[in-house]
Amino acid sequence: MPYQLNEINDKLRKDPVAFLAECDAHYQQRINTAVDAILARMKDSPIVLLSGPSGSGKTTTALKLEQELERRGVNTHTISMDNYFxxxxxxxxxxxPEGDIDYESPRLLDMDLLDETFTKLSRGEWVVxxxxxxxxxxxxxxxxxxLxxxxxxxxxxxxxxxxxxxxAGRHPEATTLYISARSNILEGETLRFKGTWMRLARRAVRDFNFRGTDLGETLSMWYNVRRGEKAYISPFKGRAKIVIDSSLRYEVSVFANYAAPLRQAVDLVLPENARYRELHDLVSAFAYFEPVDPALVASDSLIREFIGGGSYRY
Structure with missing residues (x-):
């Protein structure tokens, strides 16, 4: 369901603290609903598989799911599949196709080891x-x-x-989740900011702040990231038993604080890049939003995964 730009700006002007808290509470409701579904399926499998494209907030969402499951008395372990490369x-x-290593490819993962791990864990056996x-x-x-x-x-x-x-195809009994920023922002009927742009803004700011990646490099790579999503992620999202929208109504206003360095980075992207026009449109769209001080973002907000200063350990 799309958000409305005028509502976002009005609420930020009137009481930004209350609006941010309202949005975070809505996301927690999505977490609680997902946990309800996970608990209902515990008899089928103790394995939960959480997928989503780059910048979707998988890590924080997994930790929030773990936190809520623990609160309800279920001991939970969160494991990054990156360790199975x-x-x-x-x-x-x-x-x-250009001859570079395809870091988005699932062929880089040890599928057989994952299969063995799920089987053993389901039987109550030890795994490494x-x-x-x-x-x-x-x-x-x-x-x-x-474990x-x-x-x-x-x-x-x-x-x-x-x-x-x-x-997941080898373990249909597992509980499957798909997460992504799925809500566009409209002004009336006019599209002002795409959900996919939220993910790019998240990734660009995170990589710049914490991974030493040049913003221009992140933006230039976006075409290949999106290609990988369409080839390796989107075809399987229909397998998800639970779908979570990770978009927050206030987040573009937070990322508007990073518009200047993003604009400078976009100017370095070559015109032949397939996403060149889209990247310029994204940066220009920040002008529609009332900026909000990142310091107002709660320490346990999903957005802290990308801007830092959060209470979760990644």
Whole structure:
């Protein structure tokens, strides 16, 4: 369901603190509804698979699900599927049409190990959750951690490929979730900001602040990220038993504070980039929004995953 720009700006002008709290409470309601569904399916499987495209807020959402499940008395373990990447072999790695390594491809994941892990955990057996070292592009099983699920325990596996045929497809009994920023922002009937733009703004600010990635590089890569989503993520979202919209009505007003560096980065994107026009439209769209001070964002807000200063450990 789309949001209305005028309502967002009016509420931010009148009482920004109350509006931010209202939006965060709405997101918590989505979390609570998802937890209701997870608990209803615990008898079928202790495995929860959470998928979503880049910038969808999978990590914070998984932690919020864990927090609510724990509050209801269910011991919960959240595991990033990034740890199941294979050690990178540049000779055999999948490639994009341009010849670069396709980092969006599910072929980089150890599907057989994930399959074995889900099976053993469902049987109450011990497994070793591996550790992937991104700096060395290799999996280090010696740094892995032991895990076993007892009664009334759940494991949430989050990753962009969680609903893939070779993951969720092998375990249809698992509870499956799909998350993305799905709500556009309209002014009357006119589109002012796309849900997909929220994800790009989140990713650009996060990568710039915490991953040392140049904004221009992030924006230039967006075409390939979107290509990967359409090839490897979107075809499987229909497998989700639960769908969560991670968009927050106030978030574009928060990211409007980063409009100046984003505009400078967009100017460095080459015109031949397939997303060139869209990137310019995105940055220009910030002008429609009443900015809000990021300091007003709650420490447990999903947006803190991207702007920092949050209470969750990632």
């Amino acid at each position: 294979k050690t990178l072999n540049r000779k055999t790695a999948p490639r994009t 959750v591996p550790k992937f070292e991104f700096a060395r592009q290799m999996r280090n099983d010696s740094r892995g951690s032991l 076993k699920l007892d009664q009334n325990e759940i494991a949430i596996f989050e990753g962009i490929h969680a609903l893939n045929d070779d993951i």
